[in-house]
Amino acid sequence: MLEVKDLEVYYGLIKALHGVSFEVKQGEIVTLIGANGAGKSTTLRTISSLIKPKTGTITFQGQDITGKAPHTIVAQGLSHVPEGRKVIGDMTVLENLRMGAFTRGDKGEIAASLDEVFARFPRLKERANQLAGTLSGGEQQMLAIGRGIMSKPKLLLLDEPSMGLSPKLVEEIFSIISTINSQGTTILLVEQNAFMALQVAHRAYVLETGRVVLSGDAKKLQKDEKVRSAYLGE
Structure with a gap:
């Protein structure tokens, strides 16, 4: 590969x-x-x-x-989850995740991927409208991985x-x-x-x-x- x-x-x-x-x-x-x-x-x-x-x-x-x-x-x-998480602190969890799908055009498929991320990381679903910069270190890492897999x-x-x-x-x-x-x-x-x-x-x-x-x-x-x-x- x-x-x-x-x-x-x-x-x-x-x-x-x-x-x-x-x-x-x-x-x-x-x-x-x-x-x-x-x-x-x-x-x-x-x-x-x-x-x-x-x-x-x-x-x-x-x-x-x-x-x-x-x-x-x-x-x-090919998707890269960088060292130090690099989440966008003044954007919400949901906005960060949607940024991960910027190369994709099908809104239905993007919504399905978002559901998958939330199923895998329930804490992100709970904090979907929270600013990413206010998350704990572990939650930010989950968000960084979730954003990475949003590009499928x-x-x-x-x-x-x-x-x-x-x-x-x-x-x-x-x-x-x-x-x-x-x-x-x-x-x-x-x-x-x-x-x-x-x-x-x-x-x-x-x-x-x-x-x-x-x-x-x-x-x-x-x-x-x-x-x-x-x-x-x-």
């Missing part, structure tokens, strides 16, 4: 990604794990064309999307969905991620909470200073001594 090949990205003179390559197959949850500054968020932002790579290619469903306009990538079925994506990019949340909410968010995947959406997950990421993912890639240094089955990587020592606190 997604193939990233030999991505090199610079911030000015600083090289952030050094030939990053990986793939995501349809139906999978694939996670990118690594320390702060490893290049995880940069990778997602490059895939969704918020950053332009110096070299390398990104292929989505057989089409080269490298450097395409972000809104055309969304229309093709084939592939959902999730950037640090557990950041700043309590352990109980982290478990709830990861349960939601598993459910979304089980209902047919492929997921590429960037996450510092390596333990939880490896619990839900099928496969994983480990990034260090802009390079993929390890990859494989997520459950096997959980048992890898290097991974356990560096990322699982053991």
Whole structure:
């Protein structure tokens, strides 16, 4: 479904990604794990064309999307839930969700998707007319994910969905991620909470200073001594 090949990205003179390559197959949850500054968020932002790579290619469903306009990538079925949620605070929950469907034209289908989001996140339905900026951190994360799936994506990019949340909410968010995947959406997950990421993912890639240094089955990587020592606190 997604193939990233030999991505090199610079911030000015600083090289952030050094030939990053990986793939995501349809139906999978694939996670990118690594320390702060490893290049995880940069990778997602490059895939969704918020950053332009110096070299390398990104292929989505057989089409080269490298450097395409972000809104055309969304229309093709790729949605990005950014780090820090980025909800629009002075708009209501409902308005934020409708913004997620900006590439879609069928009002009936948009209404059906809205019902699905509210069924999945009952708290958002309760707060539909509340300003997004007044929500708790966990509710804002639910809104960010809900807004992401309003575009009806084939592939959902999730950037640090557990950041700043309590352990109980982290478990709830990861349960939601598993459910979304089980209902047919492929997921590429960037996450510092390596333990939880490896619990839900099928496969994983480990990034260090802009390079993929390890990859494989997520459950096997959980048992890898290097991974356990560096990322699982053991």
